[in-house]
Amino acid sequence: MSSELSFVDLVLEASFLVQLVMLxxxxxxxxxWAFILERSRVLSSANSEMKKFEDKFWSGVDLNRFYQELAARQSVQGMASIFAAGFKEFVRLRKSSSTPVEALVDGTSRAMRVSLSREIDSLENRLPFLATTGSISPYIGLFGTVWGIMNSFVALGGQQQATLAMVAPGIAEALIATAMGLFAAIPAVIAYNRFSHQVEKLENSYGNFMEEFSSILHRQALAANVDSVNPAQKAG
Known part of the structure; x- marks a missing residue:
């Protein structure tokens, strides 16, 4: 109990600048920690939604019906958003009979890449703050420590007889700033590295889906193009 009171006393008796650093x-x-909890929930939800989407998409569901189901939702995120953007553009371009197959697929891919970029930006939200906190917190704490120790030695210089008991409280309160800097930095660095890895995995999964979906749409466009040409040949 006394150590806790001693710790509080050290904080309360620290200089204003050191207290500001601690604050x-x-x-x-x-x-x-608020961002860590929030990002953990968001990324966990993104992984769960991606698995559900993939299970339904590769189950052989009709793409038109599947798109209509997604379009009826108020908000679509993740892989479902990429699919919806690509399929919407594919249908829009396919309405024009003069659109070449390669241009159709290329336009669809561009629409999905734009959606992918937005999804990744959303997933990476808050991560720059964690990276910044992990990078600069130790230095902020070190600044408070250096300032506190400097003040202790300046005060010690005005004394005729210097003892360890005179300088120890000032050094101790200054070192608290370093400890707080590490306390803020370590979880932020760990969380940033973990979340960055999860975002990278999601981005790779989204990219792989885009390639596979583009191949499916390319085959559909070729088949539709062949069907539109064959009747004309038969009539001739």
Whole structure:
């Protein structure tokens, strides 16, 4: 109990600048943990939604009906959003009989790439803050420590007889800033690395789906083109 009171006393008796550093680091730590929990939920949901989408997509469902189901939803995210953007553009371009097959597939791929970029931007939201917190928090804490130790030695210089008991409290309160900097930085760095890896895996999965879906649409476009040509040949 006494150690806890001693810790609080050290914080309360620290200089204003050191207290300001501690307050900044405390705010950074609290915000980081809030973002960590929020990103963990978002990325977990993205993985779950992707698996559900893939299970239904590769089950042989009719693409037109599947697109209508997704279009009826208020919001579509992740792989479903990429599919909806690509299929919508494919249907729009296919209405023009003069659109070449390659141009049709290329336009569809561009629409899916735009949707992919938006999805990745959404998944990477908050990550820059975690990276910044993990990078600069130790230095902010170190600044508070250096300032606190400097003040302790300046005060010590005005004394005729210097003892460890005179300088120890000032050094101890200064070192608290370093500890708080590490406390804010370590979870942020771990979370940033973990989330970045998860986003990269999702991006690869989305990219693979885009390639596979483009191949499916390319085959459909070729088949439709052949069907439109054959009747004309038979009539001739």
């Amino acid at each position: 900044i680091l405390l705010a950074a730590s609290i915000t980081s």
